[in-house]
Amino acid sequence: MADTADDKLHIVMFPWLAFGHMIPYLELTKHFGRKGHRVSFLSTPRNIDRLPGIPLDLVALVEYVKIPLPAVENLPETAEATSDLPYDKIQYLKIAHDKLLDPVAKFLKSSDADWIIYDFAAYWIGPIARELSIKSAQFSIFFASSLAFMGPTWSLMGGDYRKAPEDYTVAPKWIPFQTSLAFRLFEIKRIFDSFDGNASGVTDIYRFGAGQESADLIMVRSSYEVQPEWLKLLGDLIPKPVLPVGQLPPGQGDYGHSKETDEWQWINEWLDSKERGSVVYIAFGTESKPTQVELTQIALGLEKSRLPFFWVLKTQLGSSDVDRVELPDGFMERVKGRGLVWTSWAPQLKVLAHDSVGGFLSHCGGTSVVEAMSLGKPLIMFPLLSDQALNARLLEEKQMGHPILRNESDGSFTSDSVAQSLRLVMVEEEGKVYREKVKEMRSAYGNMDIQNRYIDNLLNHLKANRPVAKIHST
Structure with missing residues (x-):
């Protein structure tokens, strides 16, 4: 009625x-x-x-x-x-x-x-x-x-x-x-x-x-x-x-942006040039960023992984943030052609939906989790603040994401652990369980x-x- x-x-x-x-x-x-x-x-x-x-x-x-x-x-x-x-x-x-x-x-x-x-x-x-x-x-x-x-x-x-x-x-x-x-x-x-x-x-x-x-x-x-x-x-x-x-x-069509047409056209062409499921998408949300030490290890781990990547990088949280982070010296030159670092707004949904994107290195904020799961993209998990760590534990239990391994007391980690986690989820046979589980759960989320x-x-x-x-x- x-x-x-x-x-x-x-x-x-x-x-x-x-x-x-x-x-x-x-x-x-x-x-x-x-x-x-x-x-x-x-x-x-x-x-x-x-x-x-x-x-x-x-x-x-x-x-x-x-x-x-x-x-x-x-x-x-x-x-x-x-x-x-x-x-x-x-x-x-x-x-x-x-x-x-x-x-x-x-x-x-x-x-x-x-x-x-x-x-x-x-x-x-x-x-x-x-x-x-x-x-x-x-x-x-x-x-x-x-x-x-x-x-x-x-x-x-x-x-x-x-x-x-x-x-x-x-x-x-x-x-x-x-x-x-x-x-x-x-x-x-x-x-x-x-x-x-x-x-x-x-x-x-x-x-x-x-x-x-x-x-x-x-x-x-x-x-x-x-x-x-x-x-x-x-x-x-x-x-x-x-x-x-x-x-x-x-x-999918709800998130407008004044620059989206030009920006997306450029990003889409770059993603089109990569093989299906080969690209790691990296973004840590709007409200947090890794420390300089963490950022350096993540960047070096991406380099060691040899995987193509698209990284939405936020270097500063507002004008009062005095701890601006920077990529390691020479990083951009060494990954030229394989990796793209994007420092302004990017249409996350469209990037995640692209066929070339095979995984998402994420802080595990709730919206990013839902977007990734509803589009069938497994997570490589690097929680930063708030409930993100609890989200990561839940996803790990359900085999829909794999964490970057860190010291439980001080949070330290190495570039090698970044590379290993990325390759496990993206390409290795042992990580197939994550890729398949996310596809199985896609309908439940989306x-x-x-x-x-x-x-x-x-x-x-x-x-x-x-x-x-x-x-x-x-």
Whole structure:
């Protein structure tokens, strides 16, 4: 039975100020719009200007809402996303983000919103929404496995028995089945401020917990086709409705860019010149970069691997990043013709979809994982921050990716281990299991019929639980 006008929702989306978060939120926004629902996507002006334009078929239903980011001490004026900042300055972005409370509340008060869907950072949204009789949902872009590792709501809000970095190097007590899901010691040390504090005065882990506690619904980027056991566990750990939204594979034509036509033509011609499945694609996302020592070993490992490669290289995270990284002396000359280093924006989806690309050396951010899996490309894994290490463990368990081997205490590795991992996944008989497993799982990640079923199920819940009465004022 078709929806009537009264069945249509007005949904507000409010992601954290990171493109790895905004892009999945935008994918979900487009799904809502294509089902006929109205969506207001909130972010800061500079972020919205850098996001893809709203598809023409959705301009009547989807709107970008620009909310200026307040100035705060130690935050560069032009920095509105994590990609504009080195890691140690992201804490100041959280301070500015928390100052969005009043303008977001003002927008909600003047809107006719039914639901607001918010990210981990905006732990203060739930009480505001409840006061305005707007339903709220916390949507985590983390996979169910990572959320379950983080723990029940009570543990996130200060009750966790894990207090030291070493405590996070084994699976927690509440996971009832065998798993290797855990951080290496060097991985958790890099991000331990998420657990023990930062300049905002609120830990990331508390933000997750407080946001869960006040939400009417928990949404997670996962599917039963990929993580059935983890979704069941997450439902047991969180005492409120937990709904998977699917993997959110992107539409191939959805990512526009003003320079895409010329850039893609050049890149495509270069990829066309390489043999099928021979090229390694390398990218570490918008929010992190290897250290100089790590970058040097990766570059030398690529050289030793003798494989063709296309490397999207980010040398600096915003103007305040003083640790600019550089390729080794003579590297470009030695790999000339075999490797291409690209230092500006590149259309990742189109590169991954090209027949010549046979593998992806990745940081294992959630969106990159979904894009690679939905296009049948196995991963060579080099996690850097956040949940990336947990994603890597999960993919290794499922034999869909192979890590670059590193010292578990300090994270050190050699160019030889880079070359060995690359060749294993790309060409060696022993690595055939990774190439075949990814092809086997491609449909679970990229099938749009499966994805649509998750969206329909989610929307049925949102409609069935929409506010009975709302308070709106201007």
